[in-house]
Amino acid sequence: MVVMNMVQALNSALREEMRRDRRVVVLGEDVGRRGGVFLVTEGLIDEFGHERVMDTPLTEGGIVGVAIGMALYGLRPVAEIQFIDFVYEAFDQIVTNLSKVRRRTGGMYSAPVVVRGPCCGGVKGGMFHSQSNESYFVHTAGLKVVMPSRPYDAKGLLKAAIRGEDPVIFLEPKILYRSIREEVPEHDYTVPIGEARVVQEGSDVTLVTWGAMVHKSLEASKIARAKYGWEVEVIDLRTLFPFDKEAILKSLEKTGRLVVVHEAPKTLGLGAEIAAYVAENAIELLKAPIARVTGFDVPYPLAHEKLYLPNEARIIMALSKVMNY
Amino acid sequence: MAHHFEAHKVEEVLPFIDAAVSLRRFIDEEGNPVEETKVQLSSELLLKMYVTMVRARILDEWLLKMQRVGRVAIHAPNAGQEAIAGAVMALREEDWLFPSYRELSAYIARGMSEEEIIDRAMANADDPLRGSEFAVYGNEKYNIVPAPVPVGAQIPLAVGAAIAAKILGHKVVAMTIFGDGATSRGDFHSGMNFAGVFKAPVVLVIQNNGWAISLPSRRQTAAKTLAIRGVGYGVPGIRVDGNDIVAMYITALEAAERARAGEGPTLIEALTYRLGPHTTADDPDRYRSKEEVKLMERLDPIVRFGKYLKGRGVMTEREERDIWKEWGEKIESIVKKCYEKPSLPVxxxxxxxxxxxxxxxxxxxxxxxxxxxxxxxxxxxxx
CATH class of the missing domain: 1.20.5 (Single alpha-helices involved in coiled-coils or other helix-helix interfaces)
Known part of the structure; x- marks a missing residue:
């Protein structure tokens, strides 16, 4: 075991996969000599050369489109979007090609591309360096969507994403890049896509969350226990699609109360899908209406961003709503 | 971290594609006149050009300092690229500007004050853009449309505004400014194509500053220059010395006149150099040599133009010192004033x-x- 932050964990996942499989290539803006703006790809160009670590011209559409072509031919490209907020130029390629190649070629071709990049807020990044735009991808059939909340999962999930047969949108909360360090195995391991993790057990409320909000939710649950005696079960979804419905239902059998916390805006955020799923399939388990704590339905603000993001007070408000129903 | 910089000869150190291709310039690197402009430029205009660049340089240094102490979220340093002001000064008041995020001198040239810029940078209670975003500036008062941060996304907007002016019969020109990196994006292609097809009265200025973060412009394209990329769109392209403010002014003036006369768009590739990091979050030592930066410091547009003005007798040594002192003091007191302003309401x-x-x-x-x-x-x- 080595103690790593998320950047180091992601870097070691890429390095190990590139050593293991020569089909794995990395491409993106500034990923070579600069090592990526957050240094996730640092040093890879020295070990693998500029053919497998490509500093590309500045065009997300080009990066993803070319990655899809490489994958059709048999490579395993990992395409970096410098900030996920810049992905929209590539949206055409993602929706038109990446998500649909398998389907539209009758299963003859597939594009196992990993599109990865820093997401989410909390770093004074303003409107175009802070977005949580996972819903666009979850809404697009044919894509798997992942968001780790800690170094261990980041490494294991990225390896699983690279080895899988489907395209994966891999979202990395940039505020967690260097803020959390933990032991990460040096040996080869993967974290399966599609499995949630119970971060904290509890019997009163199920709190489903992901990314940086896992940590915010844990903080809030501490206050909830100390102040009100509520035991909150915190589930880190890890894979946003296909999300782990069993983990949610299993927890609800115990608690009967559901709160979903996410950074993305409320309307059609993934919380809406989770709430609808539970309402359709397990309404008899519920002792209270479902509550959501989310970013507001506005473009991500520069001013007062900390108030835009879900915080302990807003999470407590939601817990209190379901506990005191 | 040790880095291998492949280049050894001075010419190879330059980040530009084929830097040997000749540039349109009126002032050489030492500040000597190369040729006379056909249009007579008044001393008043020349001094205004100089003062505009000085103000932008001093402001840039303040914004860097303010970022370091946490009063500004992020700043994209401007040093070395101030001559873009020349292109903007060629516009008329009714013209529209669609800048990017590294053009302090352009805003000043359009009449924006330091106070307005600092309010914006701090996102304080007087921020005209109401705390929406960092590093971008603009105001309808000056016909400056604030940029979207993703690069190049403003290019089709400028073309659209120009087409609208044409439809409405206004003799208005739109100018857009973007970097070498933006020329790789689809928005550059569609903007250029529409501009050509609809003969839009638009001036497209590429601030080719050598680097798109870590990618040298010679790796941004395999074309010999960025100006020749106009050929494929039927848009005339011209390469100018982007650190020669007179060349920037004259070239933009000709392009704007062409546009106003109904002759359509012009692509201007201005060769300049980003002396500082991409933003306050960047570390350029990871991708470029100090030797290169030193080489390019010699081309500082303000130093060059100062020599030129003194050589022509437009400005004395003493006047030069006074300009720096006067604006240094003025801007410092504006910063202090802005520090006292309240924050925006929740x-x-x-x-x-x-x-x-x-x-x-x-x-x-x-x-x-x-x-x-x-x-x-x-x-x-x-x-």
Missing amino acids: SVIFENVYSEPTWNLKEQMEELEESLRIMKELGVKVE
Whole structure:
């Protein structure tokens, strides 16, 4: 075991996969000599050369489109979007090609591309360096969507994403890049896509969350226990699609109360899908209406961003709503 | 970290594609006149050009300092690229500007004050853009449309505004400014193509500063210059010395006149150099040599133009010193004034999403207000 932050964990996942499989290539803006703006790809160009670590011209559409072509031919490209907020130029390629190649070629071709990049807020990044735009991808059939909340999962999930047969949108909360360090195995391991993790057990409320909000939710649950005696079960979804419905239902059998916390805006955020799923399939388990704590339905603000993001007070408000129903 | 820089000869150190291709210039690297301009430039205009660049340089240094002490979120340093002001000074008041995020001198050239710029950078109570974003500036007062941060996304907008002016019969020109990196994006292609097809009265200025973060412009394209990329769109392209403010002014003036006369768009590739990091979050030592930066410091547009003005007798040594001193003091006192301003109200989070707030925003504003009360109760400090 080595103690790593998320950047180091992601870097070691890429390095190990590139050593293991020569089909794995990395491409993106500034990923070579600069090592990526957050240094996730640092040093890879020295070990693998500029053919497998490509500093590309500045065009997300080009990066993803070319990655899809490489994958059709048999490579395993990992395409970096410098900030996920810049992905929209590539949206055409993602929706038109990446998500649909398998389907539209009758299963003859597939594009196992990993599109990865820093997401989410909390770093004074303003409107175009802070977005949580996972819903666009979850809404697009044919894509798997992942968001780790800690170094261990980041490494294991990225390896699983690279080895899988489907395209994966891999979202990395940039505020967690260097803020959390933990032991990460040096040996080869993967974290399966599609499995949630119970971060904290509890019997009163199920709190489903992901990314940086896992940590915010844990903080809030501490206050909830100390102040009100509520035991909150915190589930880190890890894979946003296909999300782990069993983990949610299993927890609800115990608690009967559901709160979903996410950074993305409320309307059609993934919380809406989770709430609808539970309402359709397990309404008899519920002792209270479902509550959501989310970013507001506005473009991500520069001013007062900390108030835009879900915080302990807003999470407590939601817990209190379901506990005191 | 050790880095291998492949280049050894001075010419190879240059980040530009084929830097040997000749540039249009009126002032050489030492500040000597190369040729006379056909249009007579008044001393007043020349001095205004100099002062505009000086103001932008001093302001740039302040914004860097303010970022370091946490008063500004992020700053994209401008040093070395101030001669873009020349291109903007060629516009008329009624013309429109669609800049990028590294053009302080352009805003000043359009009449924006340091105070307005600093209010914006700090996102304080007087921020005209109401705390929406960092590093971008603009105001309808000056016909400057604030840039979207993703590069090049403003190019088709400028073309569209130009086409609109043409449809409405206005003799108005739109100018857009973007970097070498933006020329790789689809928006450059579609903007150029529309501009060509519809003969839009638009001037497209590439600030080719050698580097798109870590990618040298010679790796941004395999074309011999960026100016020749106009050929494929039927748009005339011209390469100018982007650190020669007179060349920038004259070239943009010709392009704007062409546009106003109904002759369509012009692509201007201005060769300049980013002396500082991409932003305050960047570390250029990871990708370029100090030797290169030193080499390019010799081309500083302000130093060069100062020599030129002194050589022509437009400015004395003493006047030069006074300009720096005067603006240094003025801007320092403006910074102090801006520091005292209150922050924006929390309600800005919900402003300007729609023309009228929708029901969900009203509900969410109430949720936020309640949470502020609960924070007090719980003793949770969020901001």
